[in-house]
Amino acid sequence: MEKSFLIPQDEIFMRISRLQKEMETRAIDGALIMQRVDLFYFTGTAQNGLLYVPVRGEPLLMVKRYYPRARSESPLSRIIEITSVREMPGLIMESYGGLPSIMGLEMDVIPVRELTFYKKLFPSLHMVNISESILKIRALKSDWEIRQLEQVAIRSKASFDFALECASANKTEIELASQVQTHARSMGHGARLRLRHHDERAIPWNILVLSIPDMDTPSAPYPTNRALKPPCLVRLDFKWVYKGYHLDEVRMLALGKISEELHRLWEALVEIHDHMVEQALPGRPIQELYVSTRNKAKALGYGDLFVGVTPQGYPRPDAPIGHCIGLELYEPPELRMGDRRILIPQMVLALRPTFILDHRFPISIGTVLMITETGNKLISKIPIELFHK
The missing domain is CATH 3.90.230.10 (Creatinase/methionine aminopeptidase superfamily)
Incomplete structure (x- = not known):
């Protein structure tokens, strides 16, 4: 993407709001977005990171690299730098007072090995496929x-x-x-x-x-x-x-x-x-x-x-x-x-x-x-x- 190309703030907030409505309809408490194009769609940046979207409230963008550019490109207010995805459970608990009961992941693209990793990282959560909702919004x-x-x-x-x-x-x-x-x-x-x-x-x-x-x-x-x-x-x-x-x-x-x-x-x-x-x-x-x-x-x-x-x-x-x-x-x-x-x-x-x-x-x-x-x-x-x- 060109550095000068920024997605308007209202556009990003509208997309997140539509996703949260989808999540509410499906009784999904939180969604973890990591696929690069989906991440760009909902944050305005294509930097390496993960986006946690609660069913209500502001999302949390966790950036592995490159944090300064993600901060300059994304209109989201909650952006933090992480060194490992293993930090996520603690950061989500700290930011939202607990973990979701049901969390959506992009299961149409995530490899089985990584899905197994996230199930071990969040052992108490029930995980469902959020891709259908994301693609419905993007269509x-x-x-x-x-x-x-x-x-x-x-x-x-x-x-x-x-x-x-x-x-x-x-x-x-x-x-x-x-x-x-x-x-x-x-x-x-x-x-x-x-x-x-x-x-x-x-x-x-x-x-x-x-x-x-x-x-x-x-x-x-x-x-x-x-x-x-x-x-x-x-x-x-x-x-x-x-x-x-x-x-x-x-x-x-x-x-x-x-x-x-x-x-x-x-x-x-x-x-x-x-x-x-x-x-x-x-x-x-x-x-x-x-x-x-x-x-x-x-x-x-x-x-x-x-x-x-x-x-x-x-x-x-x-x-x-x-x-x-x-x-x-x-x-x-x-x-x-x-x-x-x-x-x-x-x-x-x-x-x-x-x-x-x-x-x-x-x-x-x-x-x-x-x-x-x-x-x-x-x-x-x-x-x-x-x-x-």
Whole structure:
């Protein structure tokens, strides 16, 4: 994070208040937050530490390192420096007059070994999973967060415009990708994409420039030294992160005159994308949106080609066709079969309809939108069209 980037105090207090309401509903007396992105979300700092949130009252941030920076970044008033997590039981008792009976931990990410350690550290407590409540809160973006995502979208579009300027015949995929990445870094791209993991997992960022020169040459899942030789279709896959917030967008560029078959596929994909946007409405069950989108692909005659994309970037028929996005690249809920949760205003979705040709060639559109009270609003600023050069 940039040192000058501070989350407003009111934003942090609102998030903590929502968590405490969740805890009260679930009869959880206290929560211990340690996953790095969750910690940043509720404190405003990503320094190495742990946050104890009581069901009522002010939270306590215990920092292992770096205390001065945590103090300067977080608006919380109760911040102390610790040298060992073994100090926690005594500090919680001292601060709140006792230990909770039931304490929530992020059990979707905490390793079994560490969970066993905390059970021994707090032997009298009953521990439950608090992750579902945290992710439920994080799924609904505040107006302040939406403004951050809109800033990312501006930079993503600038990167895409730059890629269109730079793309030319005989330039290799990796040359174009390198130019775009250098330009993006100059605009503040954070370079590492965050995934939900206990140990702050972040994956190296690459602009994907994948060309489809003909139906007999397979495309690699990463940029190569293959030259862009018209006619070809180029997939520009942009994953932006700026001041902690992510955006995931994909567009296609036609170099030269591509085949009528590829044109028809693109036009069908746009219809499917537009159908998803029209159907992504507040109150709609996610499974209903998923089934409706698959039925649209079948009605257009491309049901067998329509796939989703896994978090690892692999197209698969059973993979999600979209997901929530924010401080992590992939956030729940995912748009997939079997998810009966409903779309709620302030959710931000990354839609990712994809065709896979001959099990090798992915043609995609990636768009980010926000669910509103009456429908939805596009956050992405790149036009939905097949670009030509």
